Amino acid sequence: MLKLIGATLILLAATVGGWLKARQFADRPRQIRELILALQRLATEISYGVTPLPDALSKTGEPLREPLRTMFKQAAASMLPPSGRTARESLHEAIERAWRHTAMKAPEQDTMMQLAYSLGTSDRADQMRHIELAAQQLKHEEASALADQARYEKMSRSLGLLIGALIVILIY
Numbered sequence: 001m002l003k004l005i006g007a008t009l010i011l012l013a014a015t016v017g018g019w020l021k022a023r024q025f026a027d028r029p030r031q032i033r034e035l036i037l038a039l040q041r042l043a044t045e046i047s048y049g050v051t052p053l054p055d056a057l058s059k060t061g062e063p064l065r066e067p068l069r070t071m072f073k074q075a076a077a078s079m080l081p082p083s084g085r086t087a088r089e090s091l092h093e094a095i096e097r098a099w100r101h102t103a104m105k106a107p108e109q110d111t112m113m114q115l116a117y118s119l120g121t122s123d124r125a126d127q128m129r130h131i132e133l134a135a136q137q138l139k140h141e142e143a144s145a146l147a148d149q150a151r152y153e154k155m156s157r158s159l160g161l162l163i164g165a166l167i168v169i170l171i172y
Helices: 002-047 053-061 068-079 087-099 106-118 124-171
Strands: none
Touching: 002 053, 002 068, 002 106, 002 124, 053 068, 068 087, 087 106, 106 124
8 A cells, every 4th residue: 555655646746747847838938028028128129218227127117927027027116216226237136036936048048148238228129129139139038938848849748757666667
């Protein structure tokens, strides 16, 4: 009886692990798409709304899901007068804090870090060009993420179950 319970727990744990990995493959394209839309909203706030960067980041972050909401809100908050950090410093810190909670990978993070270097340091037209460039780079990464999702999502689910079954067979 105890062996059966142990085997069931091992099988269940491996299956859940496979499903969690598959969920990461599904979440990555969705989060990249959400980040692209957020950058488009930020561009609109900067160009048409003529909104200061801290306010534009805060407004951009409001409709987003976690962890992207936190990333934009933290960047905006650290630019406000008590701390008074530059846009680059605050964005870098917010990206580093929030990134480990996302399903996105290093290329997306590098794109956002490059964008952080240019935000707040140039005129509005130049910032718009940098935001558009970042959005284009993220679109390429989204295509790659969709290909990875199609290739690996179902395999991860199946592999979790099969690895659990292999462990149970090897143990017993």
